[in-house]
Amino acid sequence: MSQRVLVFFTALLVFTALGSYVYYRRTVARVPVDPWALVPDDAVLVAVTRDHPTLVRHLKETQLWDNLTAVRYFQQVEDNLALADSLAGGRNVVLRFLGRKQVLTSLHVTGPGRFDVLFQVPISSVRQYRQIRGLLEAFERDPRYLVTTRDYHDQQLTRVRVRQTGEGLTVMNYRNHLLLSASPKLVEDVARRLEHPEQPTVIAQFQSTDFFRLKDVDATVLLNQQRLPQFLGVFFRAELGADLTEAAGLASKEMVQMKLAGNKIVLNGFANPEPARGSLHQRLRGQPSQRLHMAEVLPLRTALLVHLGLGQATALRANRPAVAPTDLIGALTGGLIDSIAVQLRQEVALCYLATPTARVRPGKLAVAWCADPTRVGILLGKLRRATGASPSFEKVGPYQLHQTGTPELPQRLLGSLFEGFPQPVVAQVGNYVVFGADVNALRQYLLDVAAGEVWSRSPTQVAFLQDTQPLARLSVLLDTRNAWNLLLRGLQEERRAGLLRNETLFKRFPQVALQWVPATNESEAGAQYFTHLVLRHPAVGPAIASPQTPNSTGGVLAFKTPLLGAPTLVPVSGTRLPGVLVQDTAFVLHYVTPDNAVAWSDTLPGPVVGAPYRLPGGTGYLVATNNQVFGYTGQGQRRPNFPLNLPDTVLATSFTVSPVEGRQATRLLIAGGSGNLFLYDTQGRSYPGWQPRQLEFRLAAPPHYLSVGGRDVIVVLLENGYVYAYDQAGGVYPGFPISMGARLQGGGLAETGPTLRRSRVTVVTQHGERVTFNLSGDVVARNRVGTWSRTSTFRLVPDQQNRSYVVAREDGGRLTLFSPAGKQLLAQTFVTSAPKPVQFFDFGSGRQVYVLTETGPGKSYLYDASFRLVGGQPFDNTAPSVGLGYDASAATYYLFRVVGADLRRTDLKLN
Numbered sequence: 001m002s003q004r005v006l007v008f009f010t011a012l013l014v015f016t017a018l019g020s021y022v023y024y025r026r027t028v029a030r031v032p033v034d035p036w037a038l039v040p041d042d043a044v045l046v047a048v049t050r051d052h053p054t055l056v057r058h059l060k061e062t063q064l065w066d067n068l069t070a071v072r073y074f075q076q077v078e079d080n081l082a083l084a085d086s087l088a089g090g091r092n093v094v095l096r097f098l099g100r101k102q103v104l105t106s107l108h109v110t111g112p113g114r115f116d117v118l119f120q121v122p123i124s125s126v127r128q129y130r131q132i133r134g135l136l137e138a139f140e141r142d143p144r145y146l147v148t149t150r151d152y153h154d155q156q157l158t159r160v161r162v163r164q165t166g167e168g169l170t171v172m173n174y175r176n177h178l179l180l181s182a183s184p185k186l187v188e189d190v191a192r193r194l195e196h197p198e199q200p201t202v203i204a205q206f207q208s209t210d211f212f213r214l215k216d217v218d219a220t221v222l223l224n225q226q227r228l229p230q231f232l233g234v235f236f237r238a239e240l241g242a243d244l245t246e247a248a249g250l251a252s253k254e255m256v257q258m259k260l261a262g263n264k265i266v267l268n269g270f271a272n273p274e275p276a277r278g279s280l281h282q283r284l285r286g287q288p289s290q291r292l293h294m295a296e297v298l299p300l301r302t303a304l305l306v307h308l309g310l311g312q313a314t315a316l317r318a319n320r321p322a323v324a325p326t327d328l329i330g331a332l333t334g335g336l337i338d339s340i341a342v343q344l345r346q347e348v349a350l351c352y353l354a355t356p357t358a359r360v361r362p363g364k365l366a367v368a369w370c371a372d373p374t375r376v377g378i379l380l381g382k383l384r385r386a387t388g389a390s391p392s393f394e395k396v397g398p399y400q401l402h403q404t405g406t407p408e409l410p411q412r413l414l415g416s417l418f419e420g421f422p423q424p425v426v427a428q429v430g431n432y433v434v435f436g437a438d439v440n441a442l443r444q445y446l447l448d449v450a451a452g453e454v455w456s457r458s459p460t461q462v463a464f465l466q467d468t469q470p471l472a473r474l475s476v477l478l479d480t481r482n483a484w485n486l487l488l489r490g491l492q493e494e495r496r497a498g499l500l501r502n503e504t505l506f507k508r509f510p511q512v513a514l515q516w517v518p519a520t521n522e523s524e525a526g527a528q529y530f531t532h533l534v535l536r537h538p539a540v541g542p543a544i545a546s547p548q549t550p551n552s553t554g555g556v557l558a559f560k561t562p563l564l565g566a567p568t569l570v571p572v573s574g575t576r577l578p579g580v581l582v583q584d585t586a587f588v589l590h591y592v593t594p595d596n597a598v599a600w601s602d603t604l605p606g607p608v609v610g611a612p613y614r615l616p617g618g619t620g621y622l623v624a625t626n627n628q629v630f631g632y633t634g635q636g637q638r639r640p641n642f643p644l645n646l647p648d649t650v651l652a653t654s655f656t657v658s659p660v661e662g663r664q665a666t667r668l669l670i671a672g673g674s675g676n677l678f679l680y681d682t683q684g685r686s687y688p689g690w691q692p693r694q695l696e697f698r699l700a701a702p703p704h705y706l707s708v709g710g711r712d713v714i715v716v717l718l719e720n721g722y723v724y725a726y727d728q729a730g731g732v733y734p735g736f737p738i739s740m741g742a743r744l745q746g747g748g749l750a751e752t753g754p755t756l757r758r759s760r761v762t763v764v765t766q767h768g769e770r771v772t773f774n775l776s777g778d779v780v781a782r783n784r785v786g787t788w789s790r791t792s793t794f795r796l797v798p799d800q801q802n803r804s805y806v807v808a809r810e811d812g813g814r815l816t817l818f819s820p821a822g823k824q825l826l827a828q829t830f831v832t833s834a835p836k837p838v839q840f841f842d843f844g845s846g847r848q849v850y851v852l853t854e855t856g857p858g859k860s861y862l863y864d865a866s867f868r869l870v871g872g873q874p875f876d877n878t879a880p881s882v883g884l885g886y887d888a889s890a891a892t893y894y895l896f897r898v899v900g901a902d903l904r905r906t907d908l909k910l911n
Contacts, residue, residue, distance in 0.1 A: 116183035211257035249280035295455040299448035303483035313344035316415035354482035363441025366410035397450030509535035554905035600636025624655035654702035689730020701747030735777015746795035799842040832856035
């Protein structure tokens, strides 16, 4: 080939490549990808999320996060995220990658008894594309995984599998839209769908709806109600399929917004009516929606209620087939049944009752309102005579229970939704006629109504109904606690174990309501249902959980009574958050779980003295008041022999518990207001020499109870500067008392060693000197920390584990912190001159936090290890101190504080 021809072909190749690039940039790349066009048509549900950090925060505030992370599926996702972080060499790489992207998650039925999820995540930059590419290359290098690629319908699919199990993910990148699923079939469905861009998307009917324009929307959800029975068939037994299909026949597709707030999750939106002939919508079209008035006859044991508001109940059986030739009862009683059906109107309902076990068939009732109960009673009597049923009845309270003699009478009256009553019994309760599938169910129902155990008399149920729509065509109300055994019975055998594992999540919101409200202009084209779904946790007990302000993370627990004192954090094994002990002004002690709920409460005779003490191993707590000592188990029950009653002359000012030492019994050291010390064991026995041990001066701080070489050493600091060390018999150790050379205010820091000589206590005097002495009575170190004046006050402030300390000097309105070596750490001038409590938290590795509280205005100032004010402003706090915890795995601090009647938790990220 000549050089001229070679140059020509080279130029042609370059020109063609340049033209293709320009065409792609101007024609293809400029056309945005519609993410909905990538969702396969058989999606049952599609959830769209955008602001993932806020969504995670709201999940935590509604107490769902900990429950979700306990579900096996989410644990597998969490493990995969942790693996991706480790391969990418960072922390929270995947979560940061999601950020505020629009992520679509669709749910599909992929086979008999199987469903899978398809994720769609956009790639918004070259850097993120490199992250994905680097992550796949990391999987390729890891010998535990097998990465393969293949072409499918002009798209490249990448499969990442675990070699041992064969499980993995299939990934496809379509124009910087990443599609991932554990099911290769779903990704293949996307590839095939791309070949037909003219097909309408799954959201075609809601194309103009964008709920994210509204405020505080956490997610939007598209539900294909036509495919919902197929999805529920994966979990429930086949014989329930007809009922599920019937109940789902009101709407075809619906689009809702989701908001997480406080004690409930609310989903509101719109649904398109079901156009299929004979569907529930077609039968009820044009019927007026009604209020739920039957709360006065619904028992508290109701597990599931399907309530229909309409004009005439005969609309439900508008397409009732002709009487079959073999149906002799129908032929004989058809006129009477029609006469009864005409009397039923306004509201009808199907009610399932709770059962003690899943082996018991649930009680089933059909309830209908009638305008003329006397007329209905006469017609029911004629029906019994026509069918030869016994005229006798059973008296249950003020009500009469009769046989009907007509099989499937509710179905004959109210349509196919009310089948399953082979030999029904009937009773009349006020204006309502109630049919029972069996005698026991109707008898128990009548007993509950006669006893007044109904919804209208339950504040919890009344509050729940107030959160629902007042007028609705169809309402499905579920009590997840009552329905637990009902669900277990209805599930397929292989699905029951999964429900049992996730019981806590399922019962997190026990009150569930799903409603459809017809449009006022229902006859016009394009009219839609308004859909309302609420999952609610009853606001019961001494406190109500709610979220923080929009700019804060954490949660609020609002008590009915203002809180007293500071929160005490209690470690809880297996959780990231601690529990909290807090007391209110009614002297009720509350234990708040890491889920931000009150687990137990107990009323005390007065305020708590000192801080509650947690027994070793989390076996319980010890709490002292002015004249009693209370002991609790881990579940909040009082321990045997408690409370201990102190002598009438004792007014306890401090409470100290002996350290854990071998098998020795726990000793309780109590200081009285007159400078006396008492020592008891947990059986209430007092120790000789402590009945009481009288002191010559007031205590500067609660005594230090130490154990050195198996010996008890009780170090007592007095305000006049003298220090005593006592043994268990009340005797003074050799070398004591010793004088610190100046007055003392506040406690010290004790460091125990194998001997008395090698055990030391450090204090700070009011002359600004740091003095260290051993338990042999020798002063081993003395140096000045800061200058002093007649108005200054020095306090040694140990950290939360009594391992290190800082020194606080307060002089009027100025507060200064010093290191143990005397270096000034920070200084701040306050408006008031009242004492200002100081707290020091040391979580190691440069994670120190200093808290200064000004009690007058009720403000707490938090400073980090670099002495920067956290958040740029103080936190509201009406208690003298705060609680602070740290989770190393999440690098998050948890600040607990009291504001009036609120216990507030704020999650902080500090450098």
